[in-house]
Amino acid sequence: MNSPTYRAGHVAVIGRPNVGKSTLVNALVGAKISITSNRPQTTRHRLLGIATFEQGQLLLVDTPGIHREQKKAMNRWMNRAARGALEGVDAALLVIEAGRWDDEDTLAYDALRATGVPVVLAVNQVDRTKDKTTLLPFLAKVSEGREFAAVHPVSALKRKGLEALVDSLLALVPEQPALYAEDEITDKSQRFLAGELVREQLMRLLGAELPYATTVEIERFVEDGQLLRIGAVVWVEREGQKAIVIGKGGERLRDIGTRAREQMERLFDRKVFLETWVRVREGWSDDEAALRTLGYHD
Incomplete structure (x- = not known):
């Protein structure tokens, strides 16, 4: 058979x-x-x-x-x-x-x-x-x-x-062996996925317009035994936006960080120590050079 x-x-x-x-x-x-x-x-x-x-x-x-x-x-x-x-x-x-x-x-x-x-x-x-x-x-x-x-x-x-x-x-793809190992789920690095999980919480927790003026850059991603130490920068376009992301007494940024860390620990199956900062870079979303430096490559 x-x-x-x-x-x-x-x-x-x-x-x-x-x-x-x-x-x-x-x-x-x-x-x-x-x-x-x-x-x-x-x-x-x-x-x-x-x-x-x-x-x-x-x-x-x-x-x-x-x-x-x-x-x-x-x-x-x-x-x-x-x-x-x-x-x-x-x-x-x-x-x-x-x-x-x-x-x-x-x-x-x-x-x-x-x-x-x-x-x-x-x-x-x-x-x-x-x-x-x-x-x-x-x-x-x-x-x-x-x-x-x-x-x-x-x-x-x-x-x-x-x-x-x-x-x-x-039925529409070729007859051939698997192209990736069975336990692989993406071609993206854990560093990339960490940045995306922080950005997800920005999309979910901020107002309708502000998330589109934000992006996330992972500045530090270090394996320390079973612990991952991750430093994430949230980039915004104006000082007023920075205050909104941080929230009163830093409450909103803490909430974003906590939720993102929990998602990371679930995905990476290990403990994560996450630090987050908010910085301003005017007009980054309409600047091709800035987009490239922030990881937006064709």
Whole structure:
């Protein structure tokens, strides 16, 4: 009897901001490697999630959301990162929100079709759809006139519908051995992930606008026996923003640090000593040179 064929390949995960791409990648990988929040544009970097299954391995390229507005260098950089993720992939996963298709979804779909790779549609957040009878007509509507290799209603948060989605994606990648070891979950370093976990708390705990004027740089990352000693700088663009991040008596910055440290300890499976500082660098988000020094590389 022949053993089942093993498949492995790259899949770009694309969609407009805030449709749950990172939550879906984390659910498929089985570990938190992409930060999440209810704010659009939480993801700023391309990040590889390695999802290994009995029948194959999916290398999921999580990307910033493609969006029309390109007001600042940061927005232009994120669009380049999202489009650059399409190079050399075997398939693409377009993630949309159940019950909604707008111009930015069309923009993402058109970018995928231009590459010629097969596209699987994941209709996410179906758990939020109160009237389930509207789902089938919606699936039919978004599929009309568009080429999808498969369409899957899923809930990344509740981990529903993921097995069938994995089967469809594995069918589109080459027959070959695994490209990464079974225990590897991302190509990013722990240092990078530490910075992202601090930035996640900035996205979650600050107001609607301020997180977009912040970024995080890890200045120190030292292994001290079983302890990780990490020093993180939160960069803002104005002195007034610095005061907001720190909060009254330093309370908000302590809260950000505590929550980020707990996430790090869970992900790295070891004790973490985290120090955080806030510094000002005017106009960093609209300065290509500043972006490069802060780790935003094409």
